[in-house]
Amino acid sequence: MSLHPLIGHSHASQRLAEAVRTDRLPQVMVISGPAGVGKQRLALWLGQLVLCTEKGPEPCGRCRPCRLVENLGHPDLHWLVPIPRPKAADPDKAVDEAALAIAEVLDERRARPLYGPPDGMASHSMASVRLLQRRAALTSVEGGRRVFIIGEADRLVPQESSQEAANALLKLLEEPPAGSLFLLTTVDARRLLPTIRSRAVPVRLNRLTDDEVRGFLARELDAQTPEALDDRVALAGGSIGAALAAGDEAGKAYRAAGQLLEAVMAGSAERYERALKQAPYSARGEFTAMLDALAETLGEATRGGLGQALRRPVPAALKRADAGALLQAMERVAEAREAAYGNVNPQILLAVLGEELAEVL
Numbered sequence: 368m369s370l371h372p373l374i375g376h377s378h379a380s381q382r383l384a385e386a387v388r389t390d391r392l393p394q395v396m397v398i399s400g401p402a403g404v405g406k407q408r409l410a411l412w413l414g415q416l417v418l419c420t421e422k423g424p425e426p427c428g429r430c431r432p433c434r435l436v437e438n439l440g441h442p443d444l445h446w447l448v449p450i451p452r453p454k455a456a457d458p459d460k461a462v463d464e465a466a467l468a469i470a471e472v473l474d475e476r477r478a479r480p481l482y483g484p485p486d487g488m489a490s491h492s493m494a495s496v497r498l499l500q501r502r503a504a505l506t507s508v509e510g511g512r513r514v515f516i517i518g519e520a521d522r523l524v525p526q527e528s529s530q531e532a533a534n535a536l537l538k539l540l541e542e543p544p545a546g547s548l549f550l551l552t553t554v555d556a557r558r559l560l561p562t563i564r565s566r567a568v569p570v571r572l573n574r575l576t577d578d579e580v581r582g583f584l585a586r587e588l589d590a591q592t593p594e595a596l597d598d599r600v601a602l603a604g605g606s607i608g609a610a611l612a613a614g615d616e617a618g619k620a621y622r623a624a625g626q627l628l629e630a631v632m633a634g635s636a637e638r639y640e641r642a643l644k645q646a647p648y649s650a651r652g653e654f655t656a657m658l659d660a661l662a663e664t665l666g667e668a669t670r671g672g673l674g675q676a677l678r679r680p681v682p683a684a685l686k687r688a689d690a691g692a693l694l695q696a697m698e699r700v701a702e703a704r705e706a707a708y709g710n711v712n713p714q715i716l717l718a719v720l721g722e723e724l725a726e727v728l
């Protein structure tokens with residue numbers, strides 16, 4: 368199976384194609400935008416465009432490099448995705464382990480091009496960055512450009528051990544090898560180290576339009592009634608990822624986040640009850656997904672407070688909170704999200720977060 372077509376983002380893709388045509392494409396870019404709108408898909412599109420032999424305004428889809436990219440098999444296109452932290456203590460073995468884990472994820476994406484978000488605990492560890500360094504040091508296999516895509520680049524683990532990972536990546540981005548192109552993607556460029564951000568040209572993507580999401584769903588999913596399709600488009604909020612996840616994992620995370628917010632607004636007894644219900648360590652990915660949904664819900668409430676149309680339901684109690692309080696609450700959630708990468712017990716983290724949210728909201 369090959370990649371699904373690029374959906375939407377015509378403004379961004381035209382600008383990028385123009386930069387390629389006039390040989391003004393920056394070597395390092397950060398593609399940011401909401402989850403599930405196709406940031407990595409756009410990066411692949413751009414990679415395909417620079418590797419395509421036809422040099423047109425979009426990848427021709429027929430030449431050998433195009434076909435290799437579509438099968439995620441181009442030897443000069445390297446796609447780094449977050450993976451569970453390698454277990455090997457020996458640095459070289461850890462790099463091999465990372466390479467294997469990334470290859471497995473890409474195998475899955477080749478088989479199922481419409482993938483969901485990675486596990487909440489998956490990250491770019493030092494081993495992944497070493498792997499990137501190793502590959503960046505090689506010469507081009509096909510003799511053309513080389514493309515490095517770092518998906519969810521904000522998952523460079525913000526811990527002591529990975530300050531090193533961030534610095535190693537920084538060195539690479541400061542002086543990218545000739546002919547190389549680095550495309551980092553993230554939901555929020557502010558989550559990247561300022562030093563990394565300052566070396567990259569930003570490309571911001573917006574949510575897709577409802578029509579774009581509808582067109583995609585109608586084509587990719589099995590026959591649905593128009594009503595079911597409308598429901599799904601409404602839930603998606605301009606994100607194909609959200610449309611695909613509606614009803615399963617993401618839905619679960621949003622429900623859990625909504626329950627937590629309601630418990631926080633209700634008072635401490637309920638809060639502790641909710642915190643203690645949080646499944647222990649083994650469900651860490653679920654826990655971080657809930658924190659992401661929590662941040663998104665608070666953001667939605669902020670937009671609602673500013674009179675903008677809501678894309679998702681917001682718990683009734685939150686609608687009374689003011690924007691300043693909501694922003695503080697989002698900061699607390701972001702801190703908890705970082706702490707969740709460490710060895711902190713989710714139950715304790717959630718109890719503390721509940722207290723903090725109750726204080727600010």
Ligand SMILES: [Zn+2]
Nearest residue numbers: 419427430433
């Ligand atoms: Zn081509």
